[in-house]
Amino acid sequence: MLECEFFSKKIKNPILLASGILGMTKASLETACDNGCGGVIAKSLTLEPRKGHEGPNIIETECGILNAMGYPNPGIEFGLTEFGGWKRKEALVISIVGKDAKEFGLLAKKVEDSKKELGATAIEAVISCPHTPGYGTMAGQGTPESIIEITNAIKDKSKLPLIIKLSPSIPGEGKAAKAAEDAGADGINMGNSLGPGMKIDLARKKPILGFGVGGLTGPAIKPIIVRGVYDIYKSVNIPIIATGGITNGSDAIEMIMAGASWVSVGSAVYYRGPKVFGDIAKEMETWMKENKYKKHAELVGVAHDVRDHKSDIY
Amino acid sequence: MTFGIINPIYTSKVKKIIQENYRVKTIEIDNNIPKALPGQFLMVWIPGVGERPMSIGNNFPLTISVADVGKVSKEICALKVGNKISYRGPLGKEFVIAPKTKRVLVIGGGYGIVPMYFLSKCATEDGVEAVAVVGGRNEKDIIYEKQLFAVCKEVFLTTDDGSRGKKGTVMEEVKWLVESKKFDCVYCCGPERMMEAVAKICSQHRVACQVSVERYMKCGIGVCGSCDINGKFACIDGPVMSGEQALSLADFGKAHRDASGVLHK
Numbered sequence: 061m062l063e064c065e066f067f068s069k070k071i072k073n074p075i076l077l078a079s080g081i082l083g084m085t086k087a088s089l090e091t092a093c094d095n096g097c098g099g100v101i102a103k104s105l106t107l108e109p110r111k112g113h114e115g116p117n118i119i120e121t122e123c124g125i126l127n128a129m130g131y132p133n134p135g136i137e138f139g140l141t142e143f144g145g146w147k148r149k150e151a152l153v154i155s156i157v158g159k160d161a162k163e164f165g166l167l168a169k170k171v172e173d174s175k176k177e178l179g180a181t182a183i184e185a186v187i188s189c190p191h192t193p194g195y196g197t198m199a200g201q202g203t204p205e206s207i208i209e210i211t212n213a214i215k216d217k218s219k220l221p222l223i224i225k226l227s228p229s230i231p232g233e234g235k236a237a238k239a240a241e242d243a244g245a246d247g248i249n250m251g252n253s254l255g256p257g258m259k260i261d262l263a264r265k266k267p268i269l270g271f272g273v274g275g276l277t278g279p280a281i282k283p284i285i286v287r288g289v290y291d292i293y294k295s296v297n298i299p300i301i302a303t304g305g306i307t308n309g310s311d312a313i314e315m316i317m318a319g320a321s322w323v324s325v326g327s328a329v330y331y332r333g334p335k336v337f338g339d340i341a342k343e344m345e346t347w348m349k350e351n352k353y354k355k356h357a358e359l360v361g362v363a364h365d366v367r368d369h370k371s372d373i374y
Numbered sequence: 375m376t377f378g379i380i381n382p383i384y385t386s387k388v389k390k391i392i393q394e395n396y397r398v399k400t401i402e403i404d405n406n407i408p409k410a411l412p413g414q415f416l417m418v419w420i421p422g423v424g425e426r427p428m429s430i431g432n433n434f435p436l437t438i439s440v441a442d443v444g445k446v447s448k449e450i451c452a453l454k455v456g457n458k459i460s461y462r463g464p465l466g467k468e469f470v471i472a473p474k475t476k477r478v479l480v481i482g483g484g485y486g487i488v489p490m491y492f493l494s495k496c497a498t499e500d501g502v503e504a505v506a507v508v509g510g511r512n513e514k515d516i517i518y519e520k521q522l523f524a525v526c527k528e529v530f531l532t533t534d535d536g537s538r539g540k541k542g543t544v545m546e547e548v549k550w551l552v553e554s555k556k557f558d559c560v561y562c563c564g565p566e567r568m569m570e571a572v573a574k575i576c577s578q579h580r581v582a583c584q585v586s587v588e589r590y591m592k593c594g595i596g597v598c599g600s601c602d603i604n605g606k607f608a609c610i611d612g613p614v615m616s617g618e619q620a621l622s623l624a625d626f627g628k629a630h631r632d633a634s635g636v637l638h639k
Contacts (some may be wrong), residue, residue, distance in 0.1 A: 081597055084635040087605030103599065110636035116417070116462075118593040120379040129598060134635040142635075263385035264460055299536035324407040330380075330597045 062346055062356055066096070066151045066322065067221040067246065069181045071098035073310065073341045074356060078303050078326035079104050079184065079225075080129060081153040082334070086143050089152065096338025099151030101324060102143050104186050106157055106195075107166060113191075114270035117324050120182040124305070125327050126259055128191040128271035130156060131325040136170045146179030151171035153223065155184040158210070159194045164211035172218035183220045185210060188227030190275045194351035196252075202230035204239035210212030211243035225249035226288070228281060228304060234295035236297050241296040248296065249287045249324070251303030254281045278327040281305045286318045293319025307331055308344020316356055381595060383419060384408075385460040387451050388434060394517040396637050397443070398485070403436040410436055411468035411585055413563075413614040416461040417594045420449040426592045427609075430464060431488040432495065433519070439488045439517065458633055459552075465594050467614045469493045469584050471524075473613035475558040477503040479551055480526075480546055481572055482518075483564020484510055489586060490563055491518040491525070497523045505557070507529065507547045509564075515537030545571055552579050559584065570627030573617030583617030587626065590633055602631060 061201060074174045077092040078082060079101040089100040112132030119126050133139060136156070146152040154171050158164035164185055172181055174221035187210060189196030207224060214222055224240040226233055228251055229312045251276020259268050267273070284304025299322070302315035307328040315323050328336045344356065353359060378445070386405035393513075394400055394462065408428045416438060419425045424446040431437040433568055442451040453459060469489070471478065481488035487508050494504040509532040510516045516538055522529050530547045531539025540547065552560065552575050562572040563586040577581035589601035589608035596610035604623040606612070620626045629639045 081601040082602075082607070084599035084631070085602045085605065086604045088599050088607070091605040103635065109636055111633035112592070114423075114590060116419055117385070118595065118597060120381060120620075122378060125597070127593075127598075131593070132592070132634055134637075138636050142637075153515070170453060261383055261385070261421070261460065263383075263458065264421045268383065268421075270424055321460070323425075331594055334596075 061097075061354060062207040062341055064321070064357060065321060066099055067182050070152045071151050073098040073344075074316070074322040075151070075337050075340050076101055076301065076324040077337070078323055078324040079084065079186065080282065081329050082130060086146075087141065091150065091334060092337060093148055093150040095334045095336070096341055097325070099153065099181070101153040101155050101184055103139070104131060104157045105136045105139040105154040105167065105321070106131055106165055107132050107136055107254060109133065109138065114354045115272055116268055119268045121259055121276070121280070124276050124280035124356055126257055126269060126274040128254060128269045128274030129272060131189065132191050136167055140170060140174050140178060142176045143180060147358065151181040152179060153184050154178070154181045155186055157186045157189065157195050161209040161213035164210045165217050168214040168217040172221065175220065180220065182219060182223055182247070184223040184225050184227045184249060186215055187253070190223050190227065190229055190253060191271055191273055197226065197227050197229055202227050202236060203315050204235055207236055207239045208243040209275050211240050211245050215244040221246035223247040223249050224243045224303065225303070227252050228254045228288050230285045230315040234291040237292040245298060246293055246330050247299050247301065249301040249303055250292050250320070251285045253277045254304070256283060264271060276302060278304050278331070279307060282311060282320045288313055289315055289320050290363065292366065305341070309347055311346050312340055313347055316359045317361070319361040319364065321360055383460050383462055383463050385458050386461050388455050388457045391453070391455055395438060398439055398441045398517055400431060400437060401450070401453065401459065403438070403527045404432050406436055408464060409433060410464040412489050412496055413469040414464035414466050415613065416463040417465065418450055419460045419462070420446055421460070423449045425595060428559060429485065429488050430492060432492050437506050439485065441485055462594065466609055467612055468615050469561050469619065471497055471502060472559065475563045477505070477557055479505045479548070479557040479560045480504055480561040480589045481560065481564065482506070482508045483544060485516055486564030486586070487512075487516070487518045487522070487561070488514045489498055490561065491521050493561055494522060494525045505551065507532070509544035509552065510537070517544070546566065548572055549575060552576065553583060557581055561588070565566045566627045569620070571577065573621050575581050576617050577621065584614050585617055585621060586613040587615055588613060589630060600633070600635070
């Protein structure tokens, strides 16, 4: 009942592994698949290998997790070899991060050149990291102008479906998504960590994260993502992945009602363990049976029956 | 399902420092809560410097042993009695002593002796007889010797250069012990090639075995994927694994990943 299409690929459910969680290796992506997800978004790849920020890279808060990983990744060359040869029935998305449109273009070209051996269904371009200098929101990549430039640069080099991953920390997600759609993007991933935020240790009187600040994920940010998905659904016709705070089946249904076609799951891997993907799928099915829905596609955007909604002031 | 903070940062004071050898210091922490088990680790945080996983060497008092080998461990080694020490944990899977266990063999190579002492102590407290084999490059590398003799029925020492105990590696001692005596379980912590050899011998002789798998670790709580070993994560699926499981992982004893995820063979 959760089977659906993810661009060119039929997948068993709309639940994806979010980028940056577990997915440093092909084997760990397979671990997520074995635990029931419909697709995986690999660790974001940069042009050169990156060690990431000094630790602590992660610290829990009362209702979510703060992280400042700093994009540790083996670089595009090693990464494409690592993730390549994907033959599973779950979809593989290659995630890329560049400092500017030119770098995004170079990364897209590398993905395109190894497309056949790779087996990936789509590319995700991340322009939304809140805690890495030179990238994402710290490089001002969330503006419509920047999004158009980056989208064009990638579409110019690769024919794979392109998903633009937006930050929940920028004003006007709807406008940003529209800019991506107009420039040729094939999907939007609404969500990333929110922030940056900070946590100070009382005993040491210092910020805990090695980088000082980090992005907030988990249940705390879910309402912000629901609103972002809702705004984007009104603004574009391309499909949406919801990312942020999805921990159970009800959260996934809520995102779908707001307008998401798929959801991706990150922090919940910590709260509920790697088997969370299959568990969320079961909980979605239970809800759908109780409420007499045969396909979750029937639920996409149903929250939009409300007229005169003024949330587009954002 | 729990939200809230599952693994907070604890801050306590350094209670006692013991200089074990030319580069290893043992630090007793003035805190016994939460309870640590042998094989688990702490993520020790030095504000402004970094955070590293440290093997736990004892409980009551909570103890770590640190080798002065890097940026963060250097700062931990520079701590003085009374200084604050902060950490997350204990984290990860521990060594398990199955019910009805009567006699165990513990094998430690280098710093691997640290959790092996803690395990031997717990085993002895549970009425389980522990026999230890510990090895190092030379006599300076053998740490926790007195403590081991205090809790183990027998202790066999080996050094590569013969400066302490028998000359050679732990493997010769391990071989005859496993072949000629009955152990309910063999536990090993040390260089991965050594653990691989121990796991293989145990597998051949159908003796239960547990090893401790070390990988570059960042979050320590099963989220970031840095400590991947063939789709398992050293921080939550390990560090302790059965010898059989470890042997089923292609990288075990063969390859590891650096901080960026690049594989080195």
